[in-house]
Amino acid sequence: xxxxxTRKMTLVxxxxxxxxxxxAAAAGTNLAIVxxxxxxxxxxxxxxxxxxxxxxQGVTFTQSYGPSTDQARAVANGLKADIVFLxxxxxxxxxxxxxxxxxxxxxxxxGIAADTVVVFAVRDGNPKHIKGWAxxxxxxxxxxxxxxxxxxxxxxxxxxAYGAERRLGxxxxxxxxxxxxxxxxxxxxxxSGSNATNTFLSGKGxxxxxxxxxxxxxxxxxxxxxxxxxxxxxxxxxxxxVLQKSSNKDAANNFIRYxxxxxxxxxxxxxxxxxxxxxxxxEASVQKEFPARPGIFKIDDKYIGGWRQADKVWFDLKxxxxxxxxxxxxxxxxx
Amino acid sequence: xxxxxxxxxxxxxSRSGGVSGSFWDAITNPEALxxxxxxxxxxALAALTNAVLGxxxxxxxxxxxxRGKSLVNATIDLPFALPTIVAGLxxxxxxxxxxxxxxxxxxxxxxxWLALLFVxxxxxxxxxxxxxxxxxxxxxxxxxxxxxxxxxxxFRVVLPTILPGILSGVTMAFARAVGEIGxxxxxxGNQPYRTEVASVFILNRSQAGDPAGAxxxxxxxxxxxxxxxxxxxxxxHRATRYERG
Numbered sequence: 001x002x003x004x005x006t007r008k009m010t011l012v013x014x015x016x017x018x019x020x021x022x023x024a025a026a027a028g029t030n031l032a033i034v035x036x037x038x039x040x041x042x043x044x045x046x047x048x049x050x051x052x053x054x055x056x057q058g059v060t061f062t063q064s065y066g067p068s069t070d071q072a073r074a075v076a077n078g079l080k081a082d083i084v085f086l087x088x089x090x091x092x093x094x095x096x097x098x099x100x101x102x103x104x105x106x107x108x109x110x111g112i113a114a115d116t117v118v119v120f121a122v123r124d125g126n127p128k129h130i131k132g133w134a135x136x137x138x139x140x141x142x143x144x145x146x147x148x149x150x151x152x153x154x155x156x157x158x159x160x161a162y163g164a165e166r167r168l169g170x171x172x173x174x175x176x177x178x179x180x181x182x183x184x185x186x187x188x189x190x191x192s193g194s195n196a197t198n199t200f201l202s203g204k205g206x207x208x209x210x211x212x213x214x215x216x217x218x219x220x221x222x223x224x225x226x227x228x229x230x231x232x233x234x235x236x237x238x239x240x241x242v243l244q245k246s247s248n249k250d251a252a253n254n255f256i257r258y259x260x261x262x263x264x265x266x267x268x269x270x271x272x273x274x275x276x277x278x279x280x281x282x283e284a285s286v287q288k289e290f291p292a293r294p295g296i297f298k299i300d301d302k303y304i305g306g307w308r309q310a311d312k313v314w315f316d317l318k319x320x321x322x323x324x325x326x327x328x329x330x331x332x333x334x335x
Numbered sequence: 336x337x338x339x340x341x342x343x344x345x346x347x348x349s350r351s352g353g354v355s356g357s358f359w360d361a362i363t364n365p366e367a368l369x370x371x372x373x374x375x376x377x378x379a380l381a382a383l384t385n386a387v388l389g390x391x392x393x394x395x396x397x398x399x400x401x402r403g404k405s406l407v408n409a410t411i412d413l414p415f416a417l418p419t420i421v422a423g424l425x426x427x428x429x430x431x432x433x434x435x436x437x438x439x440x441x442x443x444x445x446x447x448w449l450a451l452l453f454v455x456x457x458x459x460x461x462x463x464x465x466x467x468x469x470x471x472x473x474x475x476x477x478x479x480x481x482x483x484x485x486x487x488x489x490f491r492v493v494l495p496t497i498l499p500g501i502l503s504g505v506t507m508a509f510a511r512a513v514g515e516i517g518x519x520x521x522x523x524g525n526q527p528y529r530t531e532v533a534s535v536f537i538l539n540r541s542q543a544g545d546p547a548g549a550x551x552x553x554x555x556x557x558x559x560x561x562x563x564x565x566x567x568x569x570x571x572h573r574a575t576r577y578e579r580g
Contacts, residue, residue, distance in 0.1 A: 188526065204432055326527045
C-alpha cells in the first residue's frame with residue numbers, strides 16, 4: 001500500500017527527530033562500563049532508570065561484560081573504561097597495582113555496589129540431601145567448581161569452604177585438609193563461573209558451588225536450578241570503582257552513587273543480588289528472597305585476612321595451597 | 336610480518352618463564368608436563384583415527400554415487416566454519432549426561448578425542464579427495480586383469496599413491512588438534528593432571544596473571560606444530576617429485 005503524503009511527512013519527522021536525539025547524546029557524556037558477566041541484565045535496567053533522572057539525562061553508555069579477571073586485565077592493558085564492576089576485590093587490586101584505581105577505593109563512599117553469597121546449586125528435589133559443607137565430601141557426591149587460578153568465582157568458593165570449616169571449629173590444618181578432600185569430589189574445573197554453570201546444567205555433577213546471584217540469574221532465564229544456602233558461607237562483596245584517568249569522573253561518580261540508591265538497589269534485588277542499601281535490605285520481600293544465615297563471613301575475616309593475604313596463601317602459582325592440592329588430588333603421586 | 340612478528344613476541348615474552356622461575360621451570364612444571372603429554376597423545380590418536388575415517392569418507396565421496404552425495408560433501412566442511420565452541424556443545428549433547436543415545440563419555444579423555452575427531456576430519460578428507468580424483472583407474476584395472484585381489488589392489492596400487500595425501504592431511508589434523516581449545520574446554524572437564532589439555536592450561540595460566548608461564552608452554556606447542564608442518568612440507572615435496580621431473 002503506497003503511503004500518503006501525511007504519513008511520509010510523519011515518517012521523515014520521526015527519522016529527523018531520532019537523528020537529532022542521537023547526535024545530542026553523542027555530543028554529551030559517554031560512560032564506558034567494563035563489568036563481569038552476571039550483572040549484564042541488571043546493569044542495563046539500572047542504566048535505563050538512571051537515564052530518567054536529572055544526573056543521568058543525556059549520558060550514553062558503552063558496556064562490555066565478560067569473565068571478571070579477563071575484564072580487569074583488558075582494562076589494565078588499555079581497554080577504555082570509566083567504571084569497572086567486578087566480581088572480586090582481587091580484580092580491583094589488579095587495577096590498583098596498575099595505577100588505574102585509587103588504592104583507597106574501598107574506603108571511599110562507594111566501593112561495594114551489591115552483595116551475594118556462596119551457595120550450592122543442586123539437582124531437582126535435592127536427591128543427595130545437600131545441606132552443608134560436610135555433605136559435599138560424602139561418598140559418591142560429585143562437585144562442579146571452576147578452576148581456582150583462572151576464575152574469581154572459584155576463589156570465593158574455596159575461601160568459603162575453608163572459612164566455613166574454621167567457623168565450625170576446625171584448625172587451619174583440618175580446614176585445609178577439608179579443601180583437599182573437597183577437590184577429590186570435584187569432577188570439572190571450568191575456566192569461568194559461567195562455564196561451570198553450563199557444565200552443571202548439561203547434567204554433570206550433583207552440586208555446583210556458585211553465587212546466589214548466578215543461580216537466581218539462571219532461574220530468571222528459565223533454567224531449572226535449585227540451590228541451598230549453607231549455614232556458614234561467604235558474603236561476596238561486588239566492587240564498583242571509578243578509574244582515576246576517567247575523563248568523565250563527575251558523571252561516573254554520580255552513577256556509582258546512584259548504584260547504591262533505593263531504585264537501583266531494588267533492581268539489584270529483583271535480579272538476584274543482595275542489596276547493600278539498608279532501606280532496601282529491610283524490605284519484607286527482600287528479606288524473604290535473601291534469607292540471613294548465622295555463619296556469614298567476609299573476605300577480611302580473621303581466618304582469611306583479606307584478598308592480598310588469601311592470594312598469597314592460596315592462589316600463588318608456585319607455593320599456593322591450591323597448587324599443592326591440585327597436585328595431590330590429580331598429580332602423578334595420587335595414583 | 337603477519338606471522339613472524341607475533342611469534343617473535345611470544346618467544347620474547349616466554350624467555351623469563353614467568354612467576355614459576357626460568358623458562359625451563361615453566362615447561363617442566365608437573366601440571367604443564369601432564370597437559371602437554373595428554374595433548375600430544377590425544378591429538379596423535381585423533382589424527383591417526385581420522386587417517387582411516389577420513390580416507391574412507393574421501394573414497395566413498397569419490398568412487399560411489401548415491402542420493403544426497405553433494406549434501407554430504409558440503410557437510411564435511413562444516414567443522415571448518417563452525418566455531419569450535421559449538422562443536423563442543425554438539426559433542427556434549429551427544430555424549431553428555433543427557434545423551435540421547437545413552438553414551439556417557441563427556442568429561443573424560445575419550446571425549447577430548449571425540450571432539451578432536453569432529454574438528455579435524457575435514458583436513459584428511461580434503462587432502463585425500465583430490466588425490467583420489469586424479470588417480471588413474473587404469474592401473475587398478477591392469478592389476479585386476481593380472482589376477483590381483485581387491486585387497487592387494489588397494490594396499491599395493493592405490494594406497495602408495497594416496498599415502499602422501501593421507502600423511503599430509505594427518506599432519507595438518509594433528510597440528511590443528513594440538514592447538515584446539517574451544518571444543519575441548521566444553522567437554523573435557525578441564526581437570527588439572529587428568530583432562531586439562533595444553534591450550535586450556537595456557538588459558539588458565541594467562542588468566543592467573545602469569546603470561547610468561549603461559550607463553551613458555553605456548554612456545555613448546557608452537558615448536559611441535561612447526562616440526563609437524565615442516566614434515567608436511569617434506570611430504571608434499573616428495574609426493575610431487577614425479578610431476579616436477
